[in-house]
Amino acid sequence: MYESLSDGDNASLVDHVVDLLGSGRAGVITDVDGTISPIVALPEDARVEPAAHQALQTLMQHLTLVAVVSGRTATEARHMVGLDGLTYIGNHGFEVLRAGGPEVVPAALPWVRNLAAVLDSVQSEIQQPGVRIENKGATASLHYRLAPDPARTKHDLLEVLVQRAVPLGFQIEEGRMVINVLPPLGISKGSAVSWLVAEHRLDRVVYLGDDETDTHAFRALKVLRQSGEVRTLSIAVVDRETPLSVRQLADASLPSVHAVADLLCRVAELLEPEC
Numbered sequence: 001m002y003e004s005l006s007d008g009d010n011a012s013l014v015d016h017v018v019d020l021l022g023s024g025r026a027g028v029i030t031d032v033d034g035t036i037s038p039i040v041a042l043p044e045d046a047r048v049e050p051a052a053h054q055a056l057q058t059l060m061q062h063l064t065l066v067a068v069v070s071g072r073t074a075t076e077a078r079h080m081v082g083l084d085g086l087t088y089i090g091n092h093g094f095e096v097l098r099a100g101g102p103e104v105v106p107a108a109l110p111w112v113r114n115l116a117a118v119l120d121s122v123q124s125e126i127q128q129p130g131v132r133i134e135n136k137g138a139t140a141s142l143h144y145r146l147a148p149d150p151a152r153t154k155h156d157l158l159e160v161l162v163q164r165a166v167p168l169g170f171q172i173e174e175g176r177m178v179i180n181v182l183p184p185l186g187i188s189k190g191s192a193v194s195w196l197v198a199e200h201r202l203d204r205v206v207y208l209g210d211d212e213t214d215t216h217a218f219r220a221l222k223v224l225r226q227s228g229e230v231r232t233l234s235i236a237v238v239d240r241e242t243p244l245s246v247r248q249l250a251d252a253s254l255p256s257v258h259a260v261a262d263l264l265c266r267v268a269e270l271l272e273p274e275c
Contacts, residue, residue, distance in 0.1 A: 014270070018267055018270045021204060021206060025204065027204070027205050028056075029206070029208075030068060030260075031214055032068060032070040032077055033070070034211055036049055036053075036264075039241075042146075043134070047080070049261040053083065056264065062272045063271075066085075068081055068088050068089065071141065075090070078097055091104070093190075094138040094187055095138060104138050107187075108187070118140070119140055126157060128152070128156065131146075138183065141179070143178050145177035170184065189213055189220075190219055193217045194224070197230060205221060209235075221233075222249070237260060238255060
């Protein structure tokens with residue numbers, strides 16, 4: 001694993017990324033929250049690092065694909081990143097932003113009503129303050145970062161979900177102070193990345209992420225790499241909250257969102273000296 005121990009100590013990783021992206025049909029795919037935007041208490045307060053925004057804009061001029069794959073809705077991801085011409089996939093792969101608006105995977109539509117019912121149950125049964133219930137249509141996220149006792153709140157949320165969501169077939173996946181509720185359709189950031197690679201006929205891909213949901217993308221890229229058809233590199237943002245699986249599955253790591261922005265900008269400078 002390449003590893004940067006400080007924000008300024010990633011020269012070898014920059015060189016590796018430039019070598020990978022410098023030819024062929026290459027793409028950069030990135031998560032948003034915790035990767036190019038710092039984690040904050042309220043999701044609506046999150047902002048993409050300006051340097052990352054600028055670097056992505058420059059990379060669009062040089063690469064076959066620059067894409068965002070987020071747990072947020074595709075519309076929210078587009079609003080946060082604020083760049084036309086990017087490909088936006090939201091809801092952990094369940095949603096693609098098309099010219100006419102967001103398009104939900106058709107197989108997820110029958111799950112929307114039951115998901116709303118599950119969230120109603122959570123709302124009525126969880127009394128702790130600081131819980132934010134986010135219904136995104138095809139999926140849901142239960143945030144507990146602001147709870148006075150996050151560990152206790154997490155336990156109670158999981159207990160309700162085991163009783164209300166799991167019997168209906170929903171999958172539960174934990175993140176950084178968030179619990180995601182997903183239809184069991186085999187759709188993830190991993191399937192989204194695999195689709196993007198096939199759709200754009202990529203033979204080189206760099207993916208950046210920070211959380212448990214990003215490990216699906218890391219695994220998908222390992223499979224593509226093992227096939228011998230695609231050169232891939234997975235880069236994780238690693239801090240004290242980072243799950244062990246993220247550390248284990250990533251090929252490289254950076255210590256912060258700021259370091260990611262710095263990496264992207266330095267890569268963009270070397271590929272197209274306008275960043």
